[in-house]
Amino acid sequence: MRNEAPLIRLVELEAFIHDISTRMPFRYGIACMTAAPALHLRLTIEDSNGKLARGVAADGLPPRWFDKDPEKSLRQNVEDQVSAMTLARDVYLDCGARAATAAEHWQAALPRVYEDCAAAGLNALTSAFGSSFFERAMLDALARLHGLSFFDLLKNNLTGLETASILPNQPLKRLYCRHTVGLGDPIRTGDISGDDRLLDGLPQSLEECIDEYGLRYFKVKVCGEDEDDLQRIEELTRLFEERCVDGYSITLDGNEQYRDPRQLTGLLKKLGQDPSTQRFCERILFIEQPLSRETALSAEIEEGLRELAGTRPIIIDESDDNLDSFERAAALGYRGTSHKNCKGIFKSLHNRRLICELNREAGEELFFQSAEDLANLPVIPLQQDLAAVAALGILHVERNGHHYFRGLEHLPRAEAAAALEAHPDLYEPFENSARLLIRDGCLNVASLQGEGFGYGCELSLEERLRLEDWSCSM
Numbered sequence: 158m159r160n161e162a163p164l165i166r167l168v169e170l171e172a173f174i175h176d177i178s179t180r181m182p183f184r185y186g187i188a189c190m191t192a193a194p195a196l197h198l199r200l201t202i203e204d205s206n207g208k209l210a211r212g213v214a215a216d217g218l219p220p221r222w223f224d225k226d227p228e229k230s231l232r233q234n235v236e237d238q239v240s241a242m243t244l245a246r247d248v249y250l251d252c253g254a255r256a257a258t259a260a261e262h263w264q265a266a267l268p269r270v271y272e273d274c275a276a277a278g279l280n281a282l283t284s285a286f287g288s289s290f291f292e293r294a295m296l297d298a299l300a301r302l303h304g305l306s307f308f309d310l311l312k313n314n315l316t317g318l319e320t321a322s323i324l325p326n327q328p329l330k331r332l333y334c335r336h337t338v339g340l341g342d343p344i345r346t347g348d349i350s351g352d353d354r355l356l357d358g359l360p361q362s363l364e365e366c367i368d369e370y371g372l373r374y375f376k377v378k379v380c381g382e383d384e385d386d387l388q389r390i391e392e393l394t395r396l397f398e399e400r401c402v403d404g405y406s407i408t409l410d411g412n413e414q415y416r417d418p419r420q421l422t423g424l425l426k427k428l429g430q431d432p433s434t435q436r437f438c439e440r441i442l443f444i445e446q447p448l449s450r451e452t453a454l455s456a457e458i459e460e461g462l463r464e465l466a467g468t469r470p471i472i473i474d475e476s477d478d479n480l481d482s483f484e485r486a487a488a489l490g491y492r493g494t495s496h497k498n499c500k501g502i503f504k505s506l507h508n509r510r511l512i513c514e515l516n517r518e519a520g521e522e523l524f525f526q527s528a529e530d531l532a533n534l535p536v537i538p539l540q541q542d543l544a545a546v547a548a549l550g551i552l553h554v555e556r557n558g559h560h561y562f563r564g565l566e567h568l569p570r571a572e573a574a575a576a577l578e579a580h581p582d583l584y585e586p587f588e589n590s591a592r593l594l595i596r597d598g599c600l601n602v603a604s605l606q607g608e609g610f611g612y613g614c615e616l617s618l619e620e621r622l623r624l625e626d627w628s629c630s631m
Contacts (some may be wrong), residue, residue: 162317167253168202174623183561184341186412190237200294212298214290215537223283231631241287244273249291258317259295263503281478289501297610307610308548323509325550330603335374337557344392367400370595374553375408381414394437407440411447418461418631421447425468446474454485463490483508495529498542528554536576537564543602545613564592574612580604
């Protein structure tokens, strides 16, 4: 489709925040999350005719993922994420005072955001996170300005980028849920001590989750200690073979825990040779970010990386912190990168184009995007991420927010009720609120294709604290 991208100005921004506690600890990498604030932005744009539209973006502020510096406290880690957003706000509102396409605003703002955040001691991934709020809010507002869904906005090339040719003909209506198996998650219900048993109406053990949701895709986190990982994977294999009667697929997440890719090559060899884990090994689709971001894209690891890549495709996640990251990764032997809205939706579109070009050169579908999670919660973080995944045509998506947090009870009651009414394919009633609806291991996401970026319900942003009235309590 060929349409001229509209020129817009960014005229007003409001920020709201509230604190949320998990129902059970989430262990990933060096972090153990038990609480995290959720930050919402509401951006007003104006077109050349003076017509106004509002767009919203939101995300949780998880500790020790964007920046894994162990010397930083959890509070400092969260405050850094807020700082990245406020620095990005100043840049985007300055750039946005002049009329330009959404993509031109992003292209003008992003280098300045990286520069200002670096001057404040923030790393590139945190900087991209700050920018990502404005990218999403702009596209939501732009879609509402034209009465289009997010997918149709992209298919009509209305952002200022040519995106129609890199997307499927239609967005996916159903996505497989790839369940996160955290390092501290109980595998069997019998593994949970009486004091740790939640009894809150939701499944707690992996065994219960498989039975409740009909899961068949799993993301298994490994810690980098072979003995511990082998023992845990043996237990997981027994459970999967017993409970997943229609088969199962696995992705492994290294969470930057390995120094040498050959160590992981050795782990895979052990898994493949041991009859108790061989079937698990056969079902591994890809390996995510095994190496630390400091070494993952260095020439020194290329030989060992290619050895590992000869066993399974490898993707980057945390290392995808700049626009050239995936191109550099592909040159070293990586086969993919993750989509996460929090890393920048424009970057995901940029990477999608590069993947299409690489696959054309290869003459086959060698390179790919995966869809990973960072405890996305309803309404905005979860639904905008699912809408992006559906638009990109990625068949299965990691989801964990519904597991570590309890339904929609973190939302104002009116907002939870509105989400349930507007998206009955995605949620179901649960006690006095609602919860994510997963059936046969799938999420139905057709209702996310209404006007705007992924949501059709009224939000209760004013029931949260305004950012200027909030202080971090972590």
